[in-house]
Amino acid sequence: MPPEKGLKMRKVVIPIGPQHPALKEPESFNVTLSGERIMAFSARLGYNHRGIEKACEERTYVQDVYLVERICGICSHTHSTSFTQAVEELAALDVPKRALYIRVIIGELERIHSHLLWLGIAGHEVGFDTLLMYSWRDREVVMDILAELTGNRVNYGINVIGGVKRDLEGHHIKDISKAVDTLEERTKYYIDIATKETTLIQRLSGVGKLPHEDALSLGATGPTARASNVARDIRQDDPYAVYSELGFRIVTDNHNDVYGRTLVRLGELMETYRLIRAAVNNLPEGPIAVKAPRKIPEGEVFSRYEAPRGENVHYIKSNGTDKPERVKVRAPTLANVQTVARMLEDEQLADLPIVIAAIDPCFSCTDRMITVKDPDDSNPRGIIKWDDIRSYSIGLYRSRGVDFSLLNKKLAEKLKC
C-alpha cells in the first residue's frame, strides 16, 4: 500500500552486497528506501573481474576458444560460438553446413537449460519452491542430452575454429527427439501453470514494470526487451549460423513486467523445441570442420549472438599473428542491468530479488575492464600509472572521511615485530 500523503518517512540507504548471503555472485546494490518503498537504486559491478580479455591477448586463438567458453557457466556455448564466428570471418573460412547445424542444435539445447534454470530461480525468489524443484528436475533431461552429445554437462567444448569437434550420430538424433518431446510436454504444463495459477500471476503481475519506451531508450536486450514488446532478436535481425534457413519467430509480450518475462521465456522454450526439430530433420551430410590457419589475417570483426539472456557481442582485432591484439566481450547482462533501476522505481523492497532475478543476471559475465577517465584530460591516452591510481584512491577515501594512514602505520609496526 502506498504511504498516505503528508506522512514523511526518513530516507534509509541499504547497501546490499558485495558479500551478502542472498546473492549468488559478488555485486553491490545501494537501495534508498522510504519506509518499504524504493526511492533510488544503484548497482555497482566490478567485484568479479577476472581479466579474461587480457588473458585472451596472451594466448593463441586455439586456446582462447576454451578461455572465452569459461566466461559464463550457463551460456558457455554462446561465448565460444560468438568467438569462433568472429575468427572464422577474419580468416574467411567456409564453415561446413553440418557444423553450423550442430552449433545451432547445441545452442538451442543450451537455451532450454538456461530458461528452465531461470524458471526455477524465479519460482524460488517468489517462494514457489515446488516450481524450482520441478523445473530443475526437467532441466536434468536436457543436461543429460548435452553431456551425451558433447561429453560434459557444462562447458561443452564442442566448438573449434572452422567447425565443431564432435559429430551427431543416429542414436543422438533419436535421443534429442525423445528429450524434446518430453520437455515440450513439461513446458506445456508450466505454461498452463503460469497462465492459471493465481498465486504466481498475482505475485508477478505489475512487478518490475519496464514500459516499451524505456526498454528502447535503456537498450534492453533479450527476454527483458521482448517482454516490453520490443521485437528484437539477433536470430531474426542479423541471422548467424543457419537461423535464416530454419524460419524463426520472435516471441514477444506486452505485459511489460516480470510476469511478461516469464511468459516470453516459456514461449521461447516452445519456439526452441520447434527450432531443434527443424534443425535435426534438415541436418545435412558432410564434413564437420575445415582446417583453420594458426595465424589469422589482420583485421577487425564484430560478432553478434542471441544468448538466452540477450545479445552477446564479441569484438576481435587481429594483427596477423596467432594471438589476437584485442578481444572485447559485451555480455547481455551489461545491457540489461541499467533497466533494473527503472524497474524498481517506486516498488516495494520485497520485490527487489525477483526484479533483479527477472533479467536473468550473470554478473561474472558482465565484469569487464573499467576505464578510469582523467578529469583534467591531460592524459588523452588514458594510461594511468600504478602509483597515480594508488594516490587517487587514497585521496578519494580521504575525501569521504576514511583515512588509512593510521592503520597503515599500525600494520607496519606489526609487521616489524
Next chain:
Amino acid sequence: MIRPGKMIKQVLQSLFMKPATLLYPFKKSPMPEHFRGEIIFHPELCIGCQMCVRDCPSRAIKIKKTEDNKFEAEIDLGKCIYCAQCVMSCPKKALESTKEFELAVLDKSKLKIIFSADPKKSSDSQKTP
C-alpha cells in the same frame, strides 16, 4: 479457469515416485561416451612434437625428452581444465581422455602426474590401463 493450487495433483503424485537422485558414491551414473576426464599419456607413441604443450590453454602439460626417441609427460591436474585440446592436437594419439573424474586429493603435490617412458619410474603406473 484461474484457480490456486494448480500443482497440487503433481505434488501428491510425486509422494509415490522414486527419488530423482542417485545414491552417490554407492551408485554411480555412467559417464557419457565423449566425456573429457583425466588425461593419460602413452609414452611409446609420443614423437616429442610439443603440439600439446603449445595448444594447452592452461599450460598444464610438459613434455620432456629423457633419451633418444623417449619422452615423458608431466600433467598438472590442478591446472588442467579438461578441455581435451591436447588430445585433439596430438598427431600420434599419444594422449587420451579417460572417464575418470574423481580426482580430488588431500595432498596438492599428488596432482602432478608424471608419465615416464620407463614404466618403473612412472608415478602413475598403477592407474595406466
